[in-house]
Amino acid sequence: MGVLHRVKNWLDERFGWHEIRAFIEHKTVPVHRYSYWYFLGGMTLFLFIIQVITGILLLLYYRPSTSEAYESVQYIMTQVPFGWLVRSIHSWSANLMIFTAVVHMFSVFFLKSYRKPRELTWLSGMLLLFIVLGFGFSGYLLPWNTLSFFATKVGTDIAGQMPVVGKWILVFLRGGEDVSGATLTRFFGFHVAVLPGIATTLIALHVLLVQRFGMSVPPSIEAEWEARPTERREIRFFPNFLLRELMAWYVALAILGGLAALKPWELGMKADAFAAAPPGIRPEWYFMFMFETLKFIPAKIAWFEGELLGILGFGAAFLAWTLVPFFDGGRRGRAQKLITGAGVFALAYIVVMTVYAYIAK
Amino acid sequence: MLRRADGPSGRNRNERRARWSTRNKLWVSLLASCAFLLAAPVVWGQTQGSNREGAAPNTCLDCHSQQGPPFGINADEFSSSVHAQKGLLCTSCHGGDSSSDDMTQAMGTAAGFKGHIDRAQIPALCGKCHSDAAYMRGFNPSVRTDQLSQYKTSVHGQRLAKGDTHVAVCTDCHTAHDIRPPNDPVSSVYPTNVAKTCARCHANADYMKEYKIPTNQYALYATSVHYDQLMVQGDVSAPTCSTCHGSHGAAPPGVASVENVCSTCHVVQQQTFDSGPHKGAFAAMNVAACIVCHTNHGIQKPTDTMMGTGKGAICVTCHSDGDPGYTAAAKMHADLVKLDDEIGRSDEILSRAEAAGVEVGEAQLTLKDAQDDLTKARVAIHSVRPDVVDQDVQAGLKVTQSTYQAGLAAMAESKYRRTGLAVSLIAIVFVLIALALLIRKMEAGRGA
Amino acid sequence: MSDQSAFAQDQPERRHALRIFLGTGVAASLASFLYPVLRYIIPPKTVEQTTGNVLAAHVGDLKPNTGKIFRFGNRPALLVLTADGKYHAISAVCTHLNCTVQYRSDLHAVWCACHNGMYTVDGANISGPPPRPLEEYDVILKGNDIYARRRENA
Numbered sequence: 001m002g003v004l005h006r007v008k009n010w011l012d013e014r015f016g017w018h019e020i021r022a023f024i025e026h027k028t029v030p031v032h033r034y035s036y037w038y039f040l041g042g043m044t045l046f047l048f049i050i051q052v053i054t055g056i057l058l059l060l061y062y063r064p065s066t067s068e069a070y071e072s073v074q075y076i077m078t079q080v081p082f083g084w085l086v087r088s089i090h091s092w093s094a095n096l097m098i099f100t101a102v103v104h105m106f107s108v109f110f111l112k113s114y115r116k117p118r119e120l121t122w123l124s125g126m127l128l129l130f131i132v133l134g135f136g137f138s139g140y141l142l143p144w145n146t147l148s149f150f151a152t153k154v155g156t157d158i159a160g161q162m163p164v165v166g167k168w169i170l171v172f173l174r175g176g177e178d179v180s181g182a183t184l185t186r187f188f189g190f191h192v193a194v195l196p197g198i199a200t201t202l203i204a205l206h207v208l209l210v211q212r213f214g215m216s217v218p219p220s221i222e223a224e225w226e227a228r229p230t231e232r233r234e235i236r237f238f239p240n241f242l243l244r245e246l247m248a249w250y251v252a253l254a255i256l257g258g259l260a261a262l263k264p265w266e267l268g269m270k271a272d273a274f275a276a277a278p279p280g281i282r283p284e285w286y287f288m289f290m291f292e293t294l295k296f297i298p299a300k301i302a303w304f305e306g307e308l309l310g311i312l313g314f315g316a317a318f319l320a321w322t323l324v325p326f327f328d329g330g331r332r333g334r335a336q337k338l339i340t341g342a343g344v345f346a347l348a349y350i351v352v353m354t355v356y357a358y359i360a361k
Numbered sequence: 362m363l364r365r366a367d368g369p370s371g372r373n374r375n376e377r378r379a380r381w382s383t384r385n386k387l388w389v390s391l392l393a394s395c396a397f398l399l400a401a402p403v404v405w406g407q408t409q410g411s412n413r414e415g416a417a418p419n420t421c422l423d424c425h426s427q428q429g430p431p432f433g434i435n436a437d438e439f440s441s442s443v444h445a446q447k448g449l450l451c452t453s454c455h456g457g458d459s460s461s462d463d464m465t466q467a468m469g470t471a472a473g474f475k476g477h478i479d480r481a482q483i484p485a486l487c488g489k490c491h492s493d494a495a496y497m498r499g500f501n502p503s504v505r506t507d508q509l510s511q512y513k514t515s516v517h518g519q520r521l522a523k524g525d526t527h528v529a530v531c532t533d534c535h536t537a538h539d540i541r542p543p544n545d546p547v548s549s550v551y552p553t554n555v556a557k558t559c560a561r562c563h564a565n566a567d568y569m570k571e572y573k574i575p576t577n578q579y580a581l582y583a584t585s586v587h588y589d590q591l592m593v594q595g596d597v598s599a600p601t602c603s604t605c606h607g608s609h610g611a612a613p614p615g616v617a618s619v620e621n622v623c624s625t626c627h628v629v630q631q632q633t634f635d636s637g638p639h640k641g642a643f644a645a646m647n648v649a650a651c652i653v654c655h656t657n658h659g660i661q662k663p664t665d666t667m668m669g670t671g672k673g674a675i676c677v678t679c680h681s682d683g684d685p686g687y688t689a690a691a692k693m694h695a696d697l698v699k700l701d702d703e704i705g706r707s708d709e710i711l712s713r714a715e716a717a718g719v720e721v722g723e724a725q726l727t728l729k730d731a732q733d734d735l736t737k738a739r740v741a742i743h744s745v746r747p748d749v750v751d752q753d754v755q756a757g758l759k760v761t762q763s764t765y766q767a768g769l770a771a772m773a774e775s776k777y778r779r780t781g782l783a784v785s786l787i788a789i790v791f792v793l794i795a796l797a798l799l800i801r802k803m804e805a806g807r808g809a
Numbered sequence: 810m811s812d813q814s815a816f817a818q819d820q821p822e823r824r825h826a827l828r829i830f831l832g833t834g835v836a837a838s839l840a841s842f843l844y845p846v847l848r849y850i851i852p853p854k855t856v857e858q859t860t861g862n863v864l865a866a867h868v869g870d871l872k873p874n875t876g877k878i879f880r881f882g883n884r885p886a887l888l889v890l891t892a893d894g895k896y897h898a899i900s901a902v903c904t905h906l907n908c909t910v911q912y913r914s915d916l917h918a919v920w921c922a923c924h925n926g927m928y929t930v931d932g933a934n935i936s937g938p939p940p941r942p943l944e945e946y947d948v949i950l951k952g953n954d955i956y957a958r959r960r961e962n963a
Binding site: 596598599625626627628629722726733736740781784785787788789791792794795796798799802 | 823824827830831833834835837838840841842845880883905908909922923924925937938940
């Protein structure tokens with residue numbers, strides 16, 4: 001025990017652990033009827049860590065070329081011990097992470113945690129959401145099967161519709177005019193190097209900002225506590241909140257394991273660039289509401305291309321959503337009611353459109 | 362100079378008239394030249410009739426395209442026909458003078474007008490050009506020129522020579538004025554149109570009354586696998602009437618030649634058949650091979666039930682219980698069914714393993730080899746020798762054995778995974794309970 | 810801090826039992842996570858099959874004027890050694906109705922048993938129902954091994 005103590009002291013003198021320890025020991029988490037939503041941020045981070053670990057494991061066997069990508073994934077699924085487990089956890093956790101990220105965003109929105117001084121936390125979070133969607137889009141191509149090939153083709157086609165920069169973006173994403181081996185190499189680079197680098201930086205910033213300002217309390221709760229101060233409750237982050245979060249993480253692990261073992265991710269057929277697109281090709285569920293919306297828009301509105309208007313419309317909506325902290329004055333007024341209303345509409349729209357896309361066939 | 366009184370515009374009438382003349386003369390001449398320039402080609406075009414620009418005049422078509430039946434000719438159809446495309450006119454077959462507007466001159470005997478061609482004369486008329494190799498070489502050096510000589514050997518040609526004008530002549534199949542090359546999908550003799558063309562007579566019971574041959578060939582053919590392959594799958598190499606009966610030399614194949622006809626495509630079936638006892642037996646009975654079991658026009662996709670001794674089997678038409686053929690049939694049927702069942706069993710377990718999430722692509726691929734062996738066995742039965750059939754069946758059974766083992770291994774792997782999942786879930790539940798208790802304990806003092 | 814010390818003083822035995830319970834659970838769960846990872850990291854014995862270069866045969870496997878079926882990706886392919894000593898590799902899936910073709914030494918050509926389709930050793934469809942030629946592959950000789958490789962399209 002003496003040696004361990006001396007090592008700890010030695011490190012502490014150089015790293016200053018005791019300051020971090022003090023901070024963590026003093027950190028508290030407010031407790032109220034909305035506290036459960038606080039778990040979502042940590043859950044998203046946990047799933048991201050799972051992705052990094054399983055992703056690194058997959059990197060040991062995956063080969064990013066058109067003649068080997070599909071075969072290497074097949075190899076992982078059939079020949080490598082527990083390869084099926086690593087790959088299926090990676091695929092399922094990706095979807096779960098996008099889901100928790102979106103729910104986390106909506107909970108922050110409705111609990112109004114984006115208000116001053118937390119605007120940058122919201123901004124970095126929104127950027128992270130786009131990065132996570134980029135992870136999903138780039139990673140989806142890597143097994144190089146029929147579904148992923150054509151989903152990428154459709155997705156980059158839509159990106160190419162943007163005015164002025166569309167063509168350049170399309171060529172940049174695809175590494176050429178068509179989806180090919182160049183696209184695969186490029187997406188692989190994005191997926192394992194570029195996006196992780198940016199994501200890590202943004203996550204560090206995001207988490208640091210959360211520590212700086214502490215957990216936000218929703219305005220309604222804040223008002224209640226101001227009226228009756230004795231009702232204010234907080235628990236310590238360490239160990240009380242952390243233990244609870246650990247429970248949540250273990251539940252997530254159980255769900256991931258169950259999904260991987262009982263509903264493994266399929267391999268599909270190897271992509272054939274010259275074959276016709278299979279009928280009913282569509283993107284993953286997290287893009288479905290946009291895909292379905294574009295199908296509803298008529299081909300031409302006045303003299304504009306319908307699809308272009310749809311893309312621009314979504315772009316404007318996302319921009320407005322990202323800048324919401326600057327529209328919210330912080331005072332309870334019409335602006336706030338409008339913002340909440342817009343949030344309810346956005347959530348309802350996304351849910352309804354996604355469900356509709358799947359049941360309407 | 363005498364000047365008239367000024368008008369309202371300050372100019373006198375003489376000046377105005379002069380100005381009107383000069384200025385408007387210019388306009389009138391301009392408009393007139395435009396009108397002339399526009400009208401001239403239209404008027405000139407009308408005088409050309411429906412010929413191509415710069416082509417020779419065809420006064421025959423000019424009149425006959427305006428008439429109804431029986432003298433009417435569809436000008437569009439004729440001009441897109443292969444003869445018109447190559448520059449031949451009505452006069453090439455009918456004689457006459459196609460440059461004259463005068464009916465008596467155009468259709469006069471002086472110009473060699475033949476009028477309506479007699480049915481019996483049609484093959485000779487067409488053959489005048491189409492059997493002249495030197496002449497046809499000028500249009501297409503590789504086109505055949507034996508159609509007339511082939512026709513003379515056909516049932517149609519032989520009956521026509523005896524005076525029967527009901528039989529088909531060239532124009533009945535190729536049409537008279539709308540002839541297209543056989544590789545043109547619109548042509549009446551394009552592979553997908555041949556059967557319909559033949560059926561115009563051969564499916565018409567009234568028309569065929571005097572010949573006392575069946576008229577159900579087309580109806581039967583329309584139910585056949587060959588029809589499906591040709592018309593539905595779009596495979597133009599699939600057989601139609603002319604493939605087996607010939608086109609110009611059309612005649613039903615004789616008993617001895619049916620096998621040769623079928624084996625132009627179905628070579629392996631013929632080779633296996635020849636190696637067996639049926640060949641000699643059928644020849645001795647003067648029974649045509651192939652069609653005894655498969656029929657000729659309404660050929661269906663063969664099934665395993667056709668071979669054997671059960672319901673729907675064909676072997677029992679000749680063979681009865683006790684004779685060696687009957688035993689052989691039963692044995693071969695059992696062999697085929699066994700392999701088919703084993704393939705089904707492997708397929709079932711592999712599908713189950715796949716649904717459970719285990720990758721079985723390799724084994725499913727190998728199973729295709731067994732399916733190939735079953736196909737080979739189904740061809741080998743034409744030898745009607747159980748030992749020959751058994752060779753392919755045994756090869757297939759070896760494959761299904763390995764694929765079934767692979768399926769069992771896959772199910773075992775699935776079970777192993779579920780066990781592993783259960784173990785880790787138990788450990789996780791352990792931890793969850795322990796954490797919950799720990800939290801409860803920690804916060805008991807605070808009345809949390 | 811106060812509740813923790815109170816907690817520590819009150820029931821040391823139960824706390825101890827709980828700690829063991831938790832410790833065992835965590836250890837077991839961590840083991841169930843780490844075991845697959847460790848097994849995964851160790852490379853398996855079987856080498857993966859790619860469609861980059863596929864080993865078709867070894868020199869000496871084929872006599873002149875014979876052919877051999879080998880697996881290319883997930884489809885059959887045909888390797889032929891012609892009498893002049895050249896190797897040819899083509900897809901063995903007939904373009905008519907997908908039967909597997911074979912090399913006929915007596916005809917010096919590739920033949921499909923299903924409907925008498927014929928191809929040259931380079932895959933050109935020359936007779937019978939097949940509507941398109943068979944895909945050609947590049948043949949690469951490396952020492953004693955004969956590899957087939959899909960041709961890159963321009």
